[in-house]
Amino acid sequence: MYVLHHADKPNLxxxxxENPEISETVKFWKGIWKPLAAVGFAATFAASIFHYVGVGPNRAG
Known part of the structure; x- marks a missing residue:
């Protein structure tokens, strides 16, 4: 990230x-996909804890 001395003339x-915009892909990732991925990660983590408590660890043999 840079701080421009002439922020009103970025083409220099x-x-x-001149008029930078955020791409639709980034908007989708930050707006919808990132929170859904966080919820999915938390749900997977919680499910693994519940499975470990309910079933116990794998035992060889």
Whole structure:
């Protein structure tokens, strides 16, 4: 991340766009997919804890 000395003229810096926008892919990831992935991770972790408590560890033999 850079701080531009001339923030009102971003095209002076190696061809940065005049009006930068966030891509739809990033909006989808940050808006919908990331929270769903966090919930999925938490649910998987909770299920593994419940399985370990209910069934116990695997035993060889």
């Amino acid at each position: 810096y190696h061809g940065l766009p």
